[in-house]
Amino acid sequence: MCKNVLKEWLPAILEHKKNFKVKKGELIFKEGHPVTGIFFVNSGYVKVHKRWDADKELIVRFAKEGAILGHRGMGKPPIYPISATALQNGVVGYIDMDFFEATLKVNSEFTYKLLQFFADELRESERKMRNLAHMSVKGRVAESLIILRDQFGETEEGYINIELSRQDLASFAGATYETVFRVINELVNEKMLILSGKRITIANNEKLIKLTQD
Template structure:
């Protein structure tokens, strides 16, 4: 990572917009801004925790090891979001990894200042609690789907989730340049299986492909696939 100009979008930054106005000079004094290249790893699973990151622009994938040479994407962190918080608490090591999906600018604060912010800013602490609660719900749903949902349904849900998070381009394609391997990691399946499922969805006229770009043609039918959970 390369240090960048100390800029911050106060209106969208999770740290700044939820902190007291009087605390913002302290944030400016303690934060460091970094420019991250596409594909660059910010920290790896097992690295010692040093601080928390906030996304200024771009997109980060947060992932865990899945088998020896595979990964499972837990979530995406976009503008205004944070990551690295899963390393808080006892242990002192990150249980996940984080890498940039595109050129990204992040702000970083060390653990000591982050903890001080929690103690001083009740509004920030409350919003962080709400964020963690929602993230826990999503993680529990993802684990349920991995156990009970067919791969085709997981792929359909992944595509719907991506469209919800990133929106669409003027041409109607999901507004993120995601590799098929990353899509497989997000759906919790192998590359080969996802490739086959994508071809089936194309043949059924539920999606359209143009290179890496994906367009949802029949969202209602994809939703039906995503809700088709069979409990054993």
């Protein structure tokens, strides 16, 4: 979903990037703020999220190195519709919107690639919409874990290679953290997951995937 877009597509643009460090928990850009440019993840993991009310949010997706951030700001009102927050210390690149747009208008091959990327994100987004409408919390947690494993891979010991607070997992699955906690326990009892501290392994892929389809 979030491939190393820039290196593949347009190495030249890399030279215009300004890099800066971000600390764990640091806000990269905020929902509602005016759009000034577009961001790229050089290293570290980032969550992209949308507020609901003070203490509730939905995590729309996660991003790792190579991913684009803030491209949703290209639309009509030039205001970021979502926020991005670093989950770890890392480095992000920044390109101001004027330069980025100029590049797009000139390089139609790049624009076309970006278009396909957007189409993929739209698919994913609409699939998730449907799941939020019709799938149980258990299925959504199962799916969330599968997505996380596919995106971030596994450690040598087989654990999903990301440490996520229950709160963030809940926000990603679209549920409360108490419910997510209970559901994870169920999944462990049913031998589909194994826990080790904060790490999670998927023990039975087949059974977990079945949950995903109803």
